[in-house]
Amino acid sequence: MSRITQELLRKRAEHNEMMLTNLEEISIHQEEIVKIENLDVYCRHLKILLLQNNIIEKMENLNKLRELEYLNLALNNIRVIEGIENCESLMKLDMTVNFVDLQNIEKSVQCLQKCRLKELYLTGNPCTDWKGYRDYIISQVDSLHSLDGKEITHTERIKAKQILGQLQKELIYAIEEEKIKEEQRIHEEKIRKEFNPNSEDKVAYTPETRKEMYLKQAKEKEEKERQRNPEKFKEKQETTIFMNDGKIRQCDEGGYKPYLNNWEDPENVIFKMNIPKYLDTSLIQVNVNPTYVSVRVKGKLTQIRLDEEVFAEKSKIQRSEITGELLITMPKVNPNEILKQIAERKKKEEQQKQQEQIKQQELKQKQERQNLDLLILKAQAKLTQQIDDDIPELE
Template identity: 40%
Template structure:
């Protein structure tokens, strides 16, 4: 059932959103497109947009032509795919040159005579209206509107205009008879639609009303609902999904006439179904997508369903991900996150995540967008391997060697120096600064200071062969 009082008006916000090309200024608009907006009444446009030249209102639910008389500069009016039955209220549109009423419900063909005041009218489209099936339709329109040059896309030549004027009275009489018959048919269709709406209302009252959760229930027990036991014993009959599918199938497969009422009823049905689906989605929120499992395993995800290509450049030690992002999508809608083991790209709220075959350097990675294809290319250099000792390097001989034999560990440490530093926290936690310079005994030279008295003679120290003591060189300590 539909409510005829429930109309969707033309709002100022709607017109301003359609005036983006005019910096959202509506008073100076010359063209506005309000098609497919479920508009059910024309209003306010003649006051807000006085300078309109082109007005698109096709594919709406408009039943009447109204509130357009102040548009003196209007040249093109498109009202195709609406519920209009009568051509009226266009006398004030002095500059009107083209009128499109394709696929409406114009059955009163005599109403085209109201367009005689539009002296600049050159094109008229009435294809898909009931009046086009009348006998003598084209002749009547051509004779009634001599200013026309095209009717339903077909040019009107001079000879056709002359022939249309011949026998016009007889054609007008036949058109009037067919028009009266169509009016009676429309009255029967309106009565049938009212009976159908009343029957659906009674059926709805009999079945009950939807509960708080949007589903329908019917109580069949008369027990007292006050006690908890009685509530548990109450039987509830729920409309199942199969019943909903049956009703949906019955609605679409039941034959009906193509009328303004049936078109409006179909629109109401689709709106109710859409609202029910949105309400159902609100009740059951979508579970968040799992990107990383509880044990830390990264998953591959492709929510936007984009094509991609993952390649490895061994020569340059790179990993390259080519993601086929939508060509005309703005780059600001992309969010890129590169980690050492995976890459994640968020495209308009949808996540693409790919596990990489090797560890990469996030700080050195780059992201570029192709200006021709729009593809997103991520270039990620691979991380270097572990730092290990490769081969020992002999230690150069010292000028002063110790006479005392040392331990094998000390000999090995003195004879070999690693080529690279070994980083292993498990072995060395801090730097051992105490053994940077090996300590020597008193007899081995002046590097040892502890235990030496001021009276000690320097000649008591032993030196290696070939040692020459230069008195000009100051001592180390």
């Protein structure tokens, strides 16, 4: 049996550079998955989710996928349609060859009534053996445009609604008949196992037998793969933090060329590392210690010893959204007093320089205002002279 882990999701998201936060489509088929999980944690923006040909027994952990448009759960072990009421964008649901029976059809319909589903596929489910199944579905799920690949016409829907009362009565009898058949099947299966436990006779196709078959196939497949490629199943050992002599290991396995600066800031040690901007932050693990800093990117270790002791718990870790650069600011336990004095002196010099620039700017602005006032006075005097010249002398 397999689980939907973060590692599996990244493996299936290679087309999206292994990023999960903005992943819109993923296919996880034929993986012997038994449970839907972690998709609502890592892949909130999924639009297409393909989970066909697994052994999933329950529709769960889907309601937070509000952007999901197409869900394929064909060839699984699901008995009832549920857990998609809040998938407000869901347009297409494929449940081909599952185990949705008449005992769960009413609950399934109640779920579908809360969705905006346009296309539904139920071919191969036990409920489709009932002759009234199609009319029962289309009479109650108004959003549907097609069922099992066949368009629902306006006339067909009206006729189905007209006989809904009769269908509901027939359903009661059909459910009782289904229960009797199921009890009879279980009884016969029990007798068969008691009298001939090793018999290879064909047994009924049920969620249990299908699960047993898939797990057997998965085990055989894994054994063959182990024989063919034993290296694949060896546990990968991460590079250790310490060397054999107990000292802190210094390394850069990922080739990210880290930068460490103890001198520019008298109170902090600055660590920088250029990481690809599209790399998901969840693939980065940062560990700040008083005497060293280590960063694992996709399992590869970058580690540097510190010349000065720092406050690990007060350190600040940031990552640029534009460049992807990792910046770690680590406060020193014993700040360098000489550097501190130099920094303060530089700060004062910078402040004095800024004040001088402000004064020069003010003087420049004052001079410009004076020049402007002088120009205005000259213009006014010229205008007054022109007016005097234009006035005729009285005789």
